[in-house]
Each structure stands twice: as C-alpha cells, then as structure tokens.
Amino acid sequence: MSPTPVKVAVTGAAGQIGYSLLFRIASGALLGPDTPVELRLLEITPALGALEGVVMELDDCAFPLLSKVEIGDDAETIFDGVNLALLVGARPRTKGMERGDLLEANGAIFTAQGKALNKVAADDVRIGVTGNPANTNALIAMSNAPDIPRERFSALTRLDHNRGLSQLAKKAGVTVSEIKKLTIWGNHSATQYTDIFHAEINGQNAAEVVNDQAWIADTFIPTVAKRGAAIIEARGSSSAASAASATIDAGRDWLTGSPEGDWVSMAVVSDGSYGVPEGLIYSYPVITRNGDWEIVQGLEIDDFSRAKMDATAAELVEERDAVKALGLIG
Numbered sequence: 001m002s003p004t005p006v007k008v009a010v011t012g013a014a015g016q017i018g019y020s021l022l023f024r025i026a027s028g029a030l031l032g033p034d035t036p037v038e039l040r041l042l043e044i045t046p047a048l049g050a051l052e053g054v055v056m057e058l059d060d061c062a063f064p065l066l067s068k069v070e071i072g073d074d075a076e077t078i079f080d081g082v083n084l085a086l087l088v089g090a091r092p093r094t095k096g097m098e099r100g101d102l103l104e105a106n107g108a109i110f111t112a113q114g115k116a117l118n119k120v121a122a123d124d125v126r127i128g129v130t131g132n133p134a135n136t137n138a139l140i141a142m143s144n145a146p147d148i149p150r151e152r153f154s155a156l157t158r159l160d161h162n163r164g165l166s167q168l169a170k171k172a173g174v175t176v177s178e179i180k181k182l183t184i185w186g187n188h189s190a191t192q193y194t195d196i197f198h199a200e201i202n203g204q205n206a207a208e209v210v211n212d213q214a215w216i217a218d219t220f221i222p223t224v225a226k227r228g229a230a231i232i233e234a235r236g237s238s239s240a241a242s243a244a245s246a247t248i249d250a251g252r253d254w255l256t257g258s259p260e261g262d263w264v265s266m267a268v269v270s271d272g273s274y275g276v277p278e279g280l281i282y283s284y285p286v287i288t289r290n291g292d293w294e295i296v297q298g299l300e301i302d303d304f305s306r307a308k309m310d311a312t313a314a315e316l317v318e319e320r321d322a323v324k325a326l327g328l329i330g
C-alpha cells in the first residue's frame, strides 16, 4: 500500500514562481521518489482561471506521485490539514519599488493566512515564506498563528545562499559542491550579509583560499545582496525559476535534513543567538533534521561581520516596528 500523501499548500500558485515550483513538487523533487503528494493551491479569485490552466498542465504530465490537486480562493479551505505550506503569493516588487512599500501591501495577506493556518492546518505543519518581504511576512503570519509553535515558520534565504555558493565557486575556480558552511545572516534584502569567513572550500577556510578582502567586501557581498534587483533589471520581473528551486531546496532540507558536514541558511525566529533581538525572523546558519532546525552556535564573529549582522538586524527591527504600527502584529 502506498503511503498517505503529504498535503502541500502553495499560495500564489498561478504566478511565475508557482509555474516552476508546482511541477517540481509533483515530480518528487521536494519529498523524494517514494512520497505521494496532494497539492492544495491558493489564488485570488481573478487568477483562478489561469490556475485551472496550470492544473490542466499538471494533469498532462501524468506525475505518478501526484495524488490530487485542489484549487481555490479560500485560505481556510485550501489550508485544511496541510502538512507544509509554501507561502509564495504576494505582490512582487517591480522596477523602482522599494521593499518597504511592500510591507503594507502584503501585511493583510499574511495576517489572514496566518489565522487560517492556525485554525485548520495539520498538527505537524511547517510553513515556508517565499513572498516578499519574506522575513517580515513570516513574522506577521507567525504572530497571527498563536497555536502553531514559532519554530514551524521560516522565510526563504536559501536563494541568497545558493547565489553566494555560485559566485564563490566562480571566483575560486571550484564547483559549488566543493563549498560548505556558507552563511546568509539577516534579512532577504539588500542588507543581508553573506559570510564566507566560516565557509570551507575542500576543507580549507574559504576567505583564506580567496585571499582578497576587497573582493569579498566590495564585489562578492554586494553582488549576492543585489542579485534580485539585477535580475529584475535584466528580466523586467523578479527571479522565478531560481526562487522556485531554492524553495524546493529549503523545504526538502528542512523536512529531511541538511547535508552531512554542512549547514544551510534559513530565516527562523531568533532566540537571541549572536546578539540578534529575540523574536525577529533572522537568517542563521542552521542544521536541519526531520522538520526541526537548530542554529549553529559558537562561530567567532569579528568586527567586520558584527557590523553587517547588526545592520541587517536593525532593518528587520524597523520592518517589525512598521508592521506593529500598522496593527498587523501584537
């Protein structure tokens, strides 16, 4: 007898990221080749027609692992019994728009979705937020779901992590799989800090291998931090396939485990580790296992890193205070 399907909700399912994400989930990339999946897709009413077209395509792929697809515009119906909720749907940033402008536009969405998850999701639910501003949207959803343990919420910084791996691999003339222990600290925004001082390339310290502080400070860190904006500039819309791929990577590693001898970057609720204010959704180096995560402790932080980690925390405090002032969190 085949195992019970895992119920995975995806919001914004008719959007750009959805169009890459759904097919990979249905093919087994998220849960593995032995786990059937039921997709539960949430959209706003005007996008349901387009979503029906996407479901026709899902049908036409005849994915053996896809047990059922449900679509709708009511969060409580779609989130009913879900084990994993990937909150992708949001108003994307367009050319010239500041991330701060997104806070208000998206606050209402994540308040309602947090409440709905609190009411109807499965007891073991995990919630990953991709929609921007991801950290603060996760904070809003978490704050509106008091019965779901806080560590079940995360925001996506895996795309930044992957971008960092790829830029560093090019510089060092290695493949991404030769790099371990890279860290994204803080916010999924231009203030994020990609730390390679604890990273390793084939077991050697990555910063020492690179041996070029000016490149790290003036090229590498800004290139990773501004990659999203560069893609918007080039494509005219935000990253989609890479964002979907990172959403899969993050969900898979959360549920099954980060690779042995390595860690991943994930924005999770701060317990005050590394001097980050408690309660912020802040990206840390984490080790994951069976749906749980643990912040990697004991890393030495020098003055250069400290200043960058504090700056991105300060931005998250500002975002938190802004949504508090809007009455979106208590």
Ligand code: NAD
Binding pocket: 011, 012, 013, 014, 015, 016, 017, 018, 042, 043, 044, 047, 088, 089, 090, 091, 092, 093, 109, 129, 130, 131, 132, 133, 134, 156, 157, 159, 160, 188, 238, 239, 240, 243
């Ligand atoms: P998109 O505009 O193509 O799709 C978004 C979809 O969300 C639309 O179909 C829209 O109808 C839907 N939507 C809006 N409000 C909704 C609601 N209340 N409930 C359900 N669905 C709703 O955008 P996209 O390119 O797919 O990007 C989605 C989000 O992901 C954006 O916020 C974008 O900025 C963000 N993003 C995050 C990362 C990251 O690394 N964290 C990377 C890329 C993009």
Ligand code: LMR
Binding pocket: 092, 093, 132, 159, 227, 228, 229, 231, 238, 239, 243
């Ligand atoms: C990205 O990192 O590609 C996106 O978050 C950019 C954006 O603002 O939508």
